[in-house]
Every structure is written in C-alpha cells, then in structure tokens.
Amino acid sequence: MANPFGTLAKKRIDSKYSRDLAIDFFGEEKPKFTLVSCQLQEQNRFKDGKPLNELANYFVLVAWPEMMVEPFKVKLPLADDNGEKMTLKNIKFGDKVVFDDLEMLDFSSYKKYFQAKGIEKA
Template sequence: MAYVGNFGVKGGNGYSVEGTKNFFGTEVPKFRLISSKIQVVNKWDNSAKRYSDEPDHDFVVVADDGIEPFRVKLPVADENGEKTSLNGAKFLDYISFVDLETYRRGSSQVYFRAQAIKKVKA
C-alpha cells in the first residue's frame, strides 16, 4: 500500500471515506494489527472532570510499511447490539476495516474510525 498522505478535501468537514481514499490511495487499505485486543475508552464526564464507567467507543492500533502505528476508533457494539470483536484477527495479522473514514483536524492531526474489522490475506 502506498501512503499518499493527501486528503484532497478542502475544509475537512468531519469524517469521510473520500478522505481515506485520498490519504491511503485506496478506499479499502489493509494494515497489520498491532493490538492484541480491543481497547475500551469510557465517556468523559465534563462536570466531574473525569472518565465515567460508561463505554464510549473501542479502538485498535494498526500500522503498515511506511506508516507509524495509529488508532482506529470502533463502535462498542454493531447495529445488532453485538460487541465489536477482532473477528478472528490476531496480533500482526493483516486486517481491513468496514467503512474506514478519515478526519483531518488542522494541518497535522488525523483521526480514523470504522464500523468493524475484517481479517484479510496478506
């Protein structure tokens, strides 16, 4: 996979699949799974100035040749209420994401989110 690193989307108005295609050169890039399990992030409680006990989202860390490891945000559960899983993927397996979207904030911050993980062949 060639790292392109260009969004080609003026203004960066939220997450987009188009941003992913422009950034990675393909709409469905594949990565190496660096996480050995899904990590949970709890919701932030502004009034208490701390994280609550309620899950907000999950994430995994991925990387590939020429790309520093980065996080991809995932939902806590899918549309059927099933908890998000690695779908059989293990540490260093190749994976892709369902509906991977990219969001650029400013000139140097990039965020990623997806609906699910798919294990793929190298």
C-alpha cells in the same frame, strides 16, 4: 514509496468524518493494515475534560508498514450492525486487516482521526 502522513500540511482540513477523505488519503477504498493491538482497547466518554465511568467505543492500533507509517488508532463501535458486541473474531496481532467503511477526520495539519464500522481479516 511516498508517505501520505508526510504531506498532511498540504491537505484541506475537514471538521467531520468522511469516507471519501479516507479513500483519498490512503489511495484505495479498502487498504490493508497490520494489526498491532493484541485486543480491542476501551475508550471512555469524557465530559468537561474529565473521564466518565462510561464506555464510549473501542479502538485498535494498526500500522501501514508498506508505506512506512507508524501505528495509529482506528475507533470502532461497541456493537456491530447486528447489535452484537464488537470483537476481533479470529484476528490476532500481526494479521493483515481491512476496515468496513473506514472514515477519516482531518482535525488539523498533524492530527488525523479514523473510525470504522467493523474490522475483518484481510
């Protein structure tokens, strides 16, 4: 199987998160990943390169072993669409997961960032 991360230098660089870019990159709307985080990781806000004591968002690490892709971060909001604190619900390490509205930011040839509105067990 082809490794999509191996063709990054050939991709167009975008400066904002895009759902269409993620679909194009992964080849499907809701790809299944393997969760390699044990819990939601916290990410603080930064100002002038210095961390503030303020939570910005969560992230999880996922892998795509079927495509031989090493773990990468997917940023998640602090709360879901209902305003409830984001949790992994009944999802645990090693489970297959899908993301709600997965988006990608093509920052440079080798820097890709991902975010989603939610996560659920596949």
